[in-house]
Amino acid sequence: MRVIVPSVDIGKGLEMVKATFLMVCGALVLMAQPGNLFAASVLKVAFEDKEQFPNHLGDGTAIDPAKPGISVEIVKAAAEAVGLQVEFTRMPWKRCLESLKAGQVDAVFNSSFQPERLEYGAYPGVDGKADPNLRITTIGFSLYRKKGDAVAWTGKEFTNLNGPIGAPTGYSIVADLKKMGIAVEEAPATDMNLKKLDMGRVSALVLQSVTADQILKTGGNTGIEKVEPPIVVKDYYVMLNHDFVKANPDQAQRFWAKVAELRDPMTNGLIGKYAQ
Incomplete structure (x- = not known):
């Protein structure tokens, strides 16, 4: 009995193996790329x-x-x-x-x-x-003082400052003030800072205007005022x-x-x- 063995194109077979290998590698590389197939949900x-x-x-x-x-x-x-x-x-x-x-x-x-x-x-x-x-x-930081006090901000420096300035704990303005050589007392909340000013524990405050203005507007505290211009405006x-x-x-x-x-x-x- 005669057995016919089909001819095999070895070159073509190797090309197919190579192409398959490259496809698998390409898929693995794609899967490894951040933000492609597995974006966060x-x-x-x-x-x-x-x-x-x-x-x-x-x-x-x-x-x-x-x-x-x-x-x-x-x-x-x-x-x-x-x-x-x-x-x-x-x-x-x-x-x-x-x-x-x-x-x-x-x-x-x-x-x-x-x-x-x-x-x-x-x-x-x-x-x-x-x-x-x-x-x-965008938020501005402003100076707040007791009405009648002389402490002020010229746009470049504080004047008539006779004690530490109060500011919110951990806020960027604390580092800004310290770089200016200002003594700072931190408190974790704006209303706490306002109470410290009322009690005379700090000479003035530097607070985020959006927060302090709202508290003064709704809280009925008429003994504290905002001083212009802003200390700084930040993005x-x-x-x-x-x-x-x-x-x-x-x-x-x-x-x-x-x-x-x-x-x-x-x-x-x-x-x-x-x-x-």
Whole structure:
């Protein structure tokens, strides 16, 4: 019996094996690329447990679903736009930063830019610098004094200062004041700082205007006044955990871009709701 053995094109067989091998390697490389097939689906976000009107409202860990704050609503909308479900939590500001650094949360807001904070997380921008176009909000710090006191801010320096200045614990303004040679007493909440000024424990305060103005407006304290001009006006950002950015680079950039895109229209659209 004659057996016919089909001819085999060895070259073609090797080419098929090579092509299959390259396809498998290509798939593995693609799977290993951050932000491609396995984009994150949840964004764990922390923000301060003290009110910063109108950016986030109320003190403590509770979040009012009806009026959480304009920044809260912007972050939620931006995250959902890039396929992320948000899980919010509130804690003291210093713990927000520590939790971001430890990877216990993926994002924190609102954070002004400080080079030393880069160890905690990433800002939107390049070369270790935050891009002001990608900010979530802008907030000024102003001087507050007892009515009748002479302490003032010239735009460059303090005058008639006869004691330490009170400021919020962990805020960037504390480092700014210390660099100016000013003695600073920190307190964890704006209302606590205002009480210290009332009691004469500090000579003046430097506070975020949005928060202090709202407390003075609604709290009935008529013995304290705001002094112009502002000490400084700062842009604020959403910071992301370094590992989150490395694992989801495209999603992180799209999120930051969406925050910037939504910032002005949402702020303008929501301010009436929060002014009521």
